Amino acid sequence: MIAKANPNEIDAPPVLSKTAEMPAARFADLDISLARDIGSIEEEWRRLERREWNSLNQSLDWCRAWTTAHHSDLLALTGSVGSRILFLLPLEIVEDRFGRIARLPGGRFNNINTAFFDETLAPPNMDELRRFKTDLARCLRGLADLVVIDGVPLQWKGVTHPLSDLASIENQNHSFQLPLLGTMEATLAQLNAKARRKKYRVQVRRLEAIGGFDHVVARTSEEQHALLDRFFTQKGERLKAFGLPDVFASTPTRDFLHGLLDAPQHGTDRPLAMHAIRLKGEHEGHIAAVTGLSRKGGHVLCQFSSIDDSVGADASPGELLFWLAIEHGIDEEATLFDFGIGDQPYKRSWCNQETVQHDMLLPITTRGSVLSWLHLAETGIKTMIKRDRRLYALAQRLRSRRGRQD
Numbered sequence: 001m002i003a004k005a006n007p008n009e010i011d012a013p014p015v016l017s018k019t020a021e022m023p024a025a026r027f028a029d030l031d032i033s034l035a036r037d038i039g040s041i042e043e044e045w046r047r048l049e050r051r052e053w054n055s056l057n058q059s060l061d062w063c064r065a066w067t068t069a070h071h072s073d074l075l076a077l078t079g080s081v082g083s084r085i086l087f088l089l090p091l092e093i094v095e096d097r098f099g100r101i102a103r104l105p106g107g108r109f110n111n112i113n114t115a116f117f118d119e120t121l122a123p124p125n126m127d128e129l130r131r132f133k134t135d136l137a138r139c140l141r142g143l144a145d146l147v148v149i150d151g152v153p154l155q156w157k158g159v160t161h162p163l164s165d166l167a168s169i170e171n172q173n174h175s176f177q178l179p180l181l182g183t184m185e186a187t188l189a190q191l192n193a194k195a196r197r198k199k200y201r202v203q204v205r206r207l208e209a210i211g212g213f214d215h216v217v218a219r220t221s222e223e224q225h226a227l228l229d230r231f232f233t234q235k236g237e238r239l240k241a242f243g244l245p246d247v248f249a250s251t252p253t254r255d256f257l258h259g260l261l262d263a264p265q266h267g268t269d270r271p272l273a274m275h276a277i278r279l280k281g282e283h284e285g286h287i288a289a290v291t292g293l294s295r296k297g298g299h300v301l302c303q304f305s306s307i308d309d310s311v312g313a314d315a316s317p318g319e320l321l322f323w324l325a326i327e328h329g330i331d332e333e334a335t336l337f338d339f340g341i342g343d344q345p346y347k348r349s350w351c352n353q354e355t356v357q358h359d360m361l362l363p364i365t366t367r368g369s370v371l372s373w374l375h376l377a378e379t380g381i382k383t384m385i386k387r388d389r390r391l392y393a394l395a396q397r398l399r400s401r402r403g404r405q406d
Contacts, residue, residue: 025086027124027162030079032135038064038074044085045076048116049296053159056296057110061271063090065259066105069252074105077139079121079132086118089149091140098374099145099367108247109256111175111301111340112357113151114161123162133166137364145368148375149360151341156355167358168372172382173341176351180298180330180337187330190352199316200323206315211281213288213317215324218274224261227274231290234306248304257292268332269296272303275325277317288317291325298335300325322350 035041042060049059056062067074072092079087091102104113124132136147151171154164181187188196207213218224232254236246248254260272273293279286291305302325307318326337339347341357359379363369 024120025081025118026122027079027087027128027132029081030087030121030132031081032077032079032132032139034139035076035078036073038076041076041078041085041088044078044083045088045116048085048088048118051116051119052297052299053114053119053157054116055110055112055114056269056271056294056299056301057106057113058088058090058104058116059271059296061263062260063105065263065271066107066109066256067092069255069259071252072105075102077136084118086121088116090115091147093144096371099365099371100143101371102140102144102147104149109253109303110151111303111338112153112156112355113149114153114156115149115163117162121162123160126165129163129165132163133362136362140364145363145365146371146375147360147362147364149362151357152360153355153357163360164358166360166362168361169359169376169379171341171357171359172379174343174357175341175355176339176343176347177353177355178326178337178339178351179353180300180326180334182330184327184330187326191350200320203315203317203320203323207277207279207288207312207317207320210312211279211283213280214278215321215328216274216276216278217328218276221261224274225258227276227287227290228257228261228292230276230287231274231292231304231306234287234290234308235304237308238306260294270294275321275328277321277324279311283311286311288312288315289321291321293325293329295329295334298333299338300329300334300336301338302340319346322346326350 038045038060045060048054049056063074066072070092072094075091075093077087077089077091078085090105092105094101094103104110104115140147149163151173152161152163152167153175154161154167178187179190181190185193216223216227218227232248235248239246248257257272261274263271271294273295275291275293276287277289279288287308288311289305289307292303294301294303302322305318305321309317329337337350339351359375361372361375363372
């Protein structure tokens with residue numbers, strides 16, 4: 001059974017860090033402002049992104065890669081005491097048909113959103129939250145009608161999110177994780193280890209029977225970009241076969257992911273790194289499976305994956321690549337392998353943790369209130385469909401039919 005990270009079931013104090021016994025600042029002390037010159041706050045941004053609790057999807061390199069690819073402006077709502085930033089919310093402004101939305105850069109490609117908080121910042125009370133909302137509206141008035149902070153876990157790594165009381169609705173998507181316990185044996189012991197090992201041995205034998213394989217951990221820039229392009233091809237062909245739209249087809253999306261590969265690495269942290277299974281022997285050079293992984297601290301996050309089952313399909317190369325990527329993470333002393341958002345059978349087979357996420361909707365104008373209502377209605381409908389197997393199957397058939405018509 002997968003354990004859910006549900007804030008209603010966890011009796012945890014609303015603190016940002018287990019080590020911060022005496023917070024140095026309150027939300028009431030913060031000077032809330034909007035930064036347009038990101039270079040002026042880069043040093044503070046990078047200091048905050050090194051905090052283990054803060055999401056890699058709000059890192060500066062991630063946000064810059066996104067806004068550069070989409071030709072949008074990168075903004076940051078900051079809360080400071082003097083020159084020290086204790087709260088940071090990256091934003092881009094996008095035009096909706098009903099108004100302007102300030103949202104986190106990365107959009108649907110973000111798997112976990114936390115915004116950034118310094119561990120010395122005390123959790124806000126209700127009066128401080130009301131003042132925060134007023135200050136946020138003041139900073140963004142004239143720029144946006146609605147602020148959307150989506151995909152936020154109210155509990156993450158034993159920490160209660162400081163803005164959890166602002167949650168508007170549970171997100172229709174949950175995310176799935178597997179703790180890494182130092183060895184593959186100890187990690188598998190959390191699952192059906194015997195069945196998992198047997199499946200792995202069968203997969204290896206089947207690929208060895210047709211010439212063997214290599215686990216490719218791309219090292220050079222050329223190899224990284226080549227594998228990403230191979231992923232785009234594989235994913236596009238597979239989605240087309242199922243009659244589904246290709247969410248990776250647009251030029252800005254592809255430029256964004258290529259930009260992540262070019263972003264600097266910081267120690268073991270990397271915005272994106274490519275892994276693959278490459279066959280040997282008779283099928284020398286055939287790429288059977290590809291995955292893109294991000295890492296921040298001990299957290300490894302699977303961003304995407306694809307397979308080419310024209311060769312060795314009975315070996316389930318995609319499943320095998322997950323084994324190898326998890327094993328590689330353990331070797332590099334990672335502590336958590338995250339399969340990201342979206343409920344799929346293969347994720348449940350690998351994971352023993354399920355994280356519930358919420359959306360925060362903060363209207364700034366009357367038009368923003370209408371946008372907020374529409375977002376809540378859409379999310380509610382999606383959640384209802386995903387929780388009903390018959391409705392979800394019908395929705396997938398309709399989506400597939402529409403994709404074939406397109």
